[in-house]
Structures are given as C-alpha cells and as structure tokens.
Amino acid sequence: MSDTNRNINYINRDFNEFRGNLINFTQTYFPQTYSDFSPTSPGMLFIEQASYVGDVLSFYLDNQLQEGFIQYARQTNNVFELAYMFGYKPKTTSASQVDIEIFQQLPAKNVGGNMVPDYDYALYITPNSTINNSAQSFLIQDSIDFSRSSSQDPTEVTVYQTVGDQPQYFLLKKTRKAISATVNTQKISITSPTPFQTYNINNSNIIKILDIKDTEGNTWSEVDHLGQEMVFNSVKNTNINDPNSGTDAPYLLKIKKTQLRFATRFISLGTLQIQFGAGSPNDTTEEIIPNPNNVGLGLPFKQDKLTAAYSPTNFLYTGTYGIAPSNTTLTVRYLSGGGIESNVEANTLNNSTGLSPKFNNSNLPTTTANYIFSSLTTNNPLPSTGGKGGDTIEEIRQNTLSLVASQKRSVTPNDYLIRALSMPSDYGSISKAYIEKPKLTDEQISTVETLCLYVLSLNSNGQLEYAGRTLKNNLKTYLSQYRMIGDSVEIKDAYIINIGIEFEIIVLPNFNNNRVLSTCITSLKDHFNTDIWQLNQPIFLRDLYVRLDRIEGVQTVKNIKINNKAGISSGYSQYAYDIDGATQNQVIYPSLDPSIFEIRYPNQDIKGRVVPL
Amino acid sequence: MAFGEQQIFPSDLDVSQAIGINLPLNGPAVFKSNYQTKDAIKNNLINFFLTNPGERYLNPEFGGGLRQFIFEQMSNNTIQTLNEDVSEKLSESFPNVNVEKLDILREDDNNTIIVSLTYSIINTNIEDNISIQF
Numbered sequence: 152m153s154d155t156n157r158n159i160n161y162i163n164r165d166f167n168e169f170r171g172n173l174i175n176f177t178q179t180y181f182p183q184t185y186s187d188f189s190p191t192s193p194g195m196l197f198i199e200q201a202s203y204v205g206d207v208l209s210f211y212l213d214n215q216l217q218e219g220f221i222q223y224a225r226q227t228n229n230v231f232e233l234a235y236m237f238g239y240k241p242k243t244t245s246a247s248q249v250d251i252e253i254f255q256q257l258p259a260k261n262v263g264g265n266m267v268p269d270y271d272y273a274l275y276i277t278p279n280s281t282i283n284n285s286a287q288s289f290l291i292q293d294s295i296d297f298s299r300s301s302s303q304d305p306t307e308v309t310v311y312q313t314v315g316d317q318p319q320y321f322l323l324k325k326t327r328k329a330i331s332a333t334v335n336t337q338k339i340s341i342t343s344p345t346p347f348q349t350y351n352i353n354n355s356n357i358i359k360i361l362d363i364k365d366t367e368g369n370t371w372s373e374v375d376h377l378g379q380e381m382v383f384n385s386v387k388n389t390n391i392n393d394p395n396s397g398t399d400a401p402y403l404l405k406i407k408k409t410q411l412r413f414a415t416r417f418i419s420l421g422t423l424q425i426q427f428g429a430g431s432p433n434d435t436t437e438e439i440i441p442n443p444n445n446v447g448l449g450l451p452f453k454q455d456k457l458t459a460a461y462s463p464t465n466f467l468y469t470g471t472y473g474i475a476p477s478n479t480t481l482t483v484r485y486l487s488g489g490g491i492e493s494n495v496e497a498n499t500l501n502n503s504t505g506l507s508p509k510f511n512n513s514n515l516p517t518t519t520a521n522y523i524f525s526s527l528t529t530n531n532p533l534p535s536t537g538g539k540g541g542d543t544i545e546e547i548r549q550n551t552l553s554l555v556a557s558q559k560r561s562v563t564p565n566d567y568l569i570r571a572l573s574m575p576s577d578y579g580s581i582s583k584a585y586i587e588k589p590k591l592t593d594e595q596i597s598t599v600e601t602l603c604l605y606v607l608s609l610n611s612n613g614q615l616e617y618a619g620r621t622l623k624n625n626l627k628t629y630l631s632q633y634r635m636i637g638d639s640v641e642i643k644d645a646y647i648i649n650i651g652i653e654f655e656i657i658v659l660p661n662f663n664n665n666r667v668l669s670t671c672i673t674s675l676k677d678h679f680n681t682d683i684w685q686l687n688q689p690i691f692l693r694d695l696y697v698r699l700d701r702i703e704g705v706q707t708v709k710n711i712k713i714n715n716k717a718g719i720s721s722g723y724s725q726y727a728y729d730i731d732g733a734t735q736n737q738v739i740y741p742s743l744d745p746s747i748f749e750i751r752y753p754n755q756d757i758k759g760r761v762v763p764l
Numbered sequence: 765m766a767f768g769e770q771q772i773f774p775s776d777l778d779v780s781q782a783i784g785i786n787l788p789l790n791g792p793a794v795f796k797s798n799y800q801t802k803d804a805i806k807n808n809l810i811n812f813f814l815t816n817p818g819e820r821y822l823n824p825e826f827g828g829g830l831r832q833f834i835f836e837q838m839s840n841n842t843i844q845t846l847n848e849d850v851s852e853k854l855s856e857s858f859p860n861v862n863v864e865k866l867d868i869l870r871e872d873d874n875n876t877i878i879v880s881l882t883y884s885i886i887n888t889n890i891e892d893n894i895s896i897q898f
Binding site: 185 | 775780781782783784785787789795797804807808809811812820821822823826857858
C-alpha cells in the first residue's frame with residue numbers, strides 16, 4: 152500500500168486521541184506486524200511515547216496561538232509586546248498623586264490709599280520642582296507663577312498680617328498636582344551613528360522619560376513610534392508669540408515636524424529601552440513638504456508608487472525614521488518612583504527646599520526679598536492616593552483593548568467631545584462641551600460633514616465664560632491631529648442662560664425656620680453646581696420639589712419659581728430667555744441652540760421664604 | 765467450564781501474525797516480534813518489572829518498582845511487604861495471569877534483588893516462569 156493512500160488523522164489534540172488513533176492506524180495498516188495493545192506491552196510503550204510527543208507538540212501549538220492574542224496571552228513579555236503592538240504603553244509603576252498647596256507672603260503697598268498686594272514680589276517656581284518628606288519625593292510638573300491668576304490657575308489671596316487695621320502682608324495660595332517621583336539623570340555618550348541604536352535605562356520603578364537633550368542643547372522628542380514625525384509643541388503665550396492672544400491659556404499649542412525623536416518601550420520591569428532612528432544629521436529629506444516629486448522617493452520602482460500604502464507620517468519611504476544621534480552626549484532625565492509606599496499621609500509634604508523660587512522682577516530690596524523667599528511653604532491637606540505597582544497582566548490586557556477601540560481617531564461625536572475635554576489645561580481648559588451635527592431644515596442639503604462643537608470655559612470665579620480666541624485656536628490645533636479628513640469641526644460658543652430661583656416652603660412645627668431655609672438653599676446650590684451641570688440639560692421642576700421636600704423640617708414645598716437673569720451690566724449673560732415659554736409639563740427646556748442653565752451668583756439668586764400653612 | 769475447558773488464543777493459530785515484541789530490543793531491526801500469546805505475556809511481565817512507577821505517561825502506577833530497593837536495608841518484613849505489593853500490582857495489571865509463586869530474594873553483598881515468578885495463564889495450559897535480577 153502506498154504511503155500517500157494512508158488515512159492520517161490530523162485533528163488529534165491530546166494524548167488519548169493520539170493514542171487511540173495510533174492504535175487504529177496500526178490495526179488498519181499493520182495488522183500482521185503488531186496486535187498486542189494491552190497497556191503492559193512494550194510495544195504500547197512506543198505508541199504512548201509517540202502520543203506523548205504529539206500531546207506536547209499540540210500543547211505548544213495551542214500555547215503559541217494563545218500567546219499571539221492579547222485576550223489570552225499569559226506570559227508577561229508577550230503581553231508587553233502585544234500591548235506595544237496595539238499602541239499601549241504598559242506601566243511598570245503607578246505614582247501616587249496629591250494636591251499640594253503652595254503659600255507665599257506678599258508685602259502690601261499703598262495704591263490710592265488702599266493697601267493691596269505688591270505683585271513685584273510674586274514668586275515663580277520652575278517646572279519639575281520637588282517637595283520631599285522623610286521617605287518620598289513629590290514632583291510638581293507645572294510651573295507656579297504667583298503673579299497670574301486665571302480660572303484654570305486661581306490664586307487665593309488673604310490678609311496674613313496687619314498693622315493697626317491695615318494689611319502688612321498678604322498670603323497667596325496656589326494649588327498644584329504633584330506625583331510621587333524622583334528625577335534621575337543618565338548620560339549616554341555616542342560617537343558614530345548607528346541605525347536604530349537602542350540604549351537601556353535600568354532602574355526599578357521607571358515612570359517615564361522626562362526629556363532628552365544633546366550636547367548642543369537640542370531637545371529630542373518622544374514619539375509613539377519612530378515613523379511618527381509630528382509632535383505637539385508648547386509655546387508660552389506671550390505677546391511676542393501671538394500678539395492677538397488672550398490670557399485664557401498660558402501656552403499656545405503648536406504642531407512641529409521633528410527629526411530629533413525617539414521611542415521607548417519596557418523590555419522588562421526594570422529596563423526601559425530607548426530607540427533612535429536611522430537617519431543621518433545631514434539627511435534633510437524629511438524636512439521637505441510632500442509634493443509629487445518626493446512622495447515615494449525611496450521606492451525603487453516607479454510602478455510601486457501607485458500601489459504603496461502611504462502615511463502622512465512616512466510618505467518618503469526613505470526609511471530614516473528620525474536621526475541617529477552621533478558625536479554627542481545625550482542627557483536623559485527620567486522619572487522614577489511610585490508604588491504602594493508612595494501614598495503619604497496628609498500634612499506631611501512640608502519641605503519646600505527643592506522648589507528653587509525666583510522673582511519675576513529683579514532689583515528688589517534684599518531684606519524683603521529674603522523674607523518672601525523664607526515665607527514659601529507647602530502642605531498637602533489630603534493624603535496622596537493612587538500609588539501602586541505597575542499594571543497587572545489583566546490591566547494591560549483591558550487597557551490595550553480599550554485603546555484599540557479608540558484608535559486615536561475621532562470618529563463619533565462623542566470621540567470629539569472627550570478629546571476636547573481632555574486637552575491639557577496649559578492650553579486653556581474647556582469646561583463644557585457639546586457636539587452635534589448642524590440642524591438642517593427639510594429643504595437644506597449639506598455637502599460637507601460639518602460638526603458643531605459648542606464649548607464654554609470658566610472664569611477665575613468659577614463661573615461659566617465664553618472661550619477666548621487662543622483657547623479655541625489651541626483646541627483647533629489639538630483636534631486637528633485626531634480629526635477624520637472628511638470631518639469639518641466648527642468651534643462655537645454655547646449659550647449661557649443665567650437663572651435665579653425663588654421658592655416658598657412650609658416648615659414643620661418645632662423646627663427652626665432659618666436653619667431649614669438655609670439647608671434648602673444649600674441643597675439647591677448643590678443641585679445647580681456648574682461642575683455637574685451639562686449643556687442642554689433641562690430643569691425638572693418636579694425634581695426640585697422632591698429634593699426640597701426630603702429636607703428634614705420641610706412640611707410642604709409651596710412654590711418654586713425659576714427666573715431668567717440677563718444683562719451684562721448686572722454681571723449676567725447677555726442672552727435673555729423666556730423661561731415660561733420654555734416650560735412644558737413642569738420641565739424647563741433649554742434653547743434649540745446648545746445652552747446651559749447657570750445660577751451665576753448662588754448666594755443672591757437663590758431666594759427662599761417660609762410661609763404659614 | 766465444568767470439565768476443564770481450555771481457552772486458546774486465535775492469533776496463536778496464525779503463525780504469520782505477530783503479537784508483541786520481545787525484550788530486550790536487540791533484534792536485527794531493533795524490534796523482534798513474538799508470535800505466541802505466551803511469549804507476549806512473558807515479555808509484558810518483564811516490561812512490568814523493568815518499569816518503575818511514574819515512568820509511563822498518564823499511567824503512573826504501572827511498574828514493579830523494585831529497582832529503588834536495591835540499596836535499601838532488606839529485612840524479612842520488608843521482603844514480605846514487597847512480595848504482597850508486587851502480587852497486588854500484578855493482579856491489577858495482568859488480570860489473566862495467575863501468580864503461582866513469587867520469590868523475591870536478596871543478595872546483600874552484591875546489592876542485588878532477584879525476582880523469580882512462576883505463573884499460569886487463566887483457563888489455559890500455559891505455565892511459565894521468569895527470573896529477573898536487579
């Protein structure tokens with residue numbers, strides 16, 4: 152019988168299946184050669200050995216297949232590799248976070264007979280300053296500038312010391328987020344350029360690379376992958392950089408093309424690998440703007456240009472992927488820290504010696520300047536939280552899968568909404584956002600897929616404000632990197648409808664009227680808190696009745712009246728709104744154009760009255 | 765079987781049909797086949813005694829397990845226990861084999877155990893013996 156005609160079963164999976172099929176195979180094709188299939192026979196020893204090998208090979212096959220899927224992979228290095236493949240960077244440690252209060256005193260100065268803070272003595276603290284306690288070091292990544300105050304970065308000013316009835320010193324307070332991290336430095340000397348050279352940083356609990364600078368002072372940018380040319384760049388919002396800018400965003404968001412770039416990946420829990428590109432410093436091909444002559448420049452055959460898959464991040468096909476550093480010393484600053492032990496108790500971060508403050512103005516009297524320096528103090532009113540070890544395997548798996556779903560593209564309206572709200576506060580902060588397609592009448596036909604993004608910001612008092620031009624420009628730049636080519640996003644102001652509330656309640660006997668009334672007002676303040684109120688959210692009057700009715704001491708809610716407050720001269724929105732016309736079935740609907748209800752001055756616009764039964 | 769009927773193995777009648785393989789594996793083509801059930805059972809018994817428990821994949825209790833006793837202190841009690849243990853295992857692995865006589869002898873000076881087994885195959889006239897030295 153020819154070998155090719157033998158019936159071989161290829162779907163065996165485990166020992167017993169292999170064993171059974173080998174017995175069948177022997178009985179079918181070698182009936183005269185062997186017939187003792189009892190477990191005790193020496194021949195079965197060999198059949199079982201072959202079955203064992205098949206079982207092991209099947210296991211490895213299953214294992215290989217399993218380790219190729221992020222959903223099922225179990226080995227740490229495989230899960231790491233798969234996570235990187237999908238664009239997720241696993242964390243080997245998680246730093247704890249805490250709000251740090253930073254205080255400084257300011258001398259008072261007489262302006263027009265009034266004693267006001269002398270902001271010439273306002274301190275500036277550079278980014279990446281550290282605050283320590285006995286065991287942990289906390290890093291404040293943002294700069295602290297006491298000379299400016301905004302809705303994103305308010306300064307609390309109180310009188311600290313008086314002489315007679317006049318203030319002598321004011322106390323300024325700012326709050327910053329800090330993470331438990333230490334800045335470490337490692338120098339890498341490089342002579343000749345090597346394509347795709349990698350360097351390892353070995354340290355336990357590496358959080359991230361802070362920056363890399365070369366001998367010439369050039370800053371190298373971290374990119375997700377070396378093929379990525381575009382990076383965000385922060386430019387301080389000054390009159391020189393943008394003469395028409397407002398003051399609603401401390402930084403302007405720009406996009407720049409860079410050849411000085413690197414990518415990082417953890418190759419083990421204690422080793423972070425930095426990889427550079429393959430281009431030469433003299434190679435200027437990546438600087439050029441795409442045009443028909445250079446797109447696909449590196450492709451060997453003209454015909455290939457028709458079918459090549461181009462990306463805006465690598466359209467030349469020169470394969471340089473950034474410059475390979477040479478004849479320089481790279482100074483790598485990276486953050487390490489975190490872990491469960493980094494969660495410190497409240498009121499323990501008081502050592503401000505690592506802050507290195509300086510004045511924005513020079514030529515200040517030494518004695519007062521030294522006093523102001525010494526007045527700089529810090530505190531954490533709450534314990535730090537969030538410090539733990541790195542991602543567990545399951546966390547990496549779930550985070551990767553959720554990242555795949557987002558794909559760093561804004562596809563649905565909600566993608567745009569989340570992306571807009573996620574813009575870092577340095578570029579101005581969007582407080583409220585709402586996105587929708589433009590409303591079309593039946594006769595209109597839209598030829599462009601336009602989305603209207605309605606936004607609002609906050610002023611320094613925490614009240615809703617229309618976003619400034621700089622903030623909108625930053626938002627436009629930010630969204631452009633995630634926008635689908637067919638989408639056109641129009642950034643507009645949402646409407647603010649200011650309202651006031653008047654209500655009447657009947658208080659139960661034996662309850663203090665003022666106390667019950669105060670509780671009701673506080674409850675309504677909480678309900679209309681701007682932080683939890685959304686654009687286009689209607690007001691359900693019935694909810695207000697129920698809310699007040701539940702307050703202890705309230706017998707009956709007699710009446711609730713919502714009034715519109717409008718007029719710039721009174722400090723309200725310029726837009727008036729017909730509350731009665733917008734009320735249907737005890738629900739006050741917002742306008743057709745996206746708007747938000749706001750009680751701008753809760754202390755004066757919520758009025759209650761106790762009425763007799 | 766009131767009159768002592770004897771069972772025969774049909775494959776024994778076909779002289780060209782191999783049943784098992786002989787031990788040791790030193791035939792011209794590695795394997796040397798046997799053609800009688802009696803020989804097959806004898807080789808299976810040898811295989812049993814030469815196998816230590818745990819050696820067979822997914823059959824960890826198979827085997828005589830005598831090799832581990834070579835360097836043990838062998839008292840009469842130990843030999844008695846060993847004898848009972850081997851007899852029990854034989855009855856489990858070879859239900860058609862009747863142990864007529866099992867001797868486990870020790871030679872302390874040579875660190876040697878000698879197993880001498882006389883057996884018969886149930887319902888047949890087949891009777892044989894093996895002697896294995898460890």
